[in-house]
Amino acid sequence: MNDSNRDMKEYIKSWGLPDCLKDCSSEYEYKFSPHGIINTNEAEEYLFDDRNFKFSIWNPSTGLALFTMDFFKTPIQYSSKNPFIILELIVSGQ
Template sequence: MSDKNEIMRETIINWGLPDALCEKYNVDFKFDDEVFDNDKTKGERGYYCKDGEVKFCLYDNELKQVLFSMEFFKRGSKVSELTNKKVIILELLYVHEEELRKKGIASYYLDKLIDYAISENMDYIQITANANAKNFKNDRKKNALNQKELEEFYKKRSTSKMPIKLL
């Protein structure tokens, strides 16, 4: 693993865990699908940390399930050169377990991403807010945000210091 990838992994691990996951869960950060080799659970896959692009999950070792997933990356340098804007694209921010939704987990990691974007001198974070994305098709919607609520969730966190642009 390159130094760049190791630094990115450490950065995310250092974000820590939100209160909702600290007490009764045995959680690890996972950056690959290795944990799922003998795992029968369904759901999100394709975790990685490569060249500044990251898709990670919080995995409960006792329950043997993914609790949360997040994926983001910096927009390619050629596009950034053309637009003269440095952008982080948030692809996925998702609390898998319905009992954990609306407990501040997604907010916690979005705030961490905002801080990271500021520290990296990004111009803004770009998000396609889609409450009905294919990733969520097979999941139950209990405690999930609808499309309007999801858009408001992101808009509330947009600031002049780090704007969030919805597509």
């Protein structure tokens, strides 16, 4: 793992858990790979490179991911002077 990836992982962890999980924070942690998560069909490692990354917040005791977030660079060029984020929410049936 290169320094950039390590720094990004530490940066993501520094966000802490969402407020709604503060009371049960000992049950959840960040996960940067699908291994061990039972409610996913992803077999490949999460993409984690230059400005593209994916992570989950999961419960290691149950093996269940609470949610997974994926940030990636898009090949589409937008004509905007202001930076922005496109959020795509994909809800699992589990």
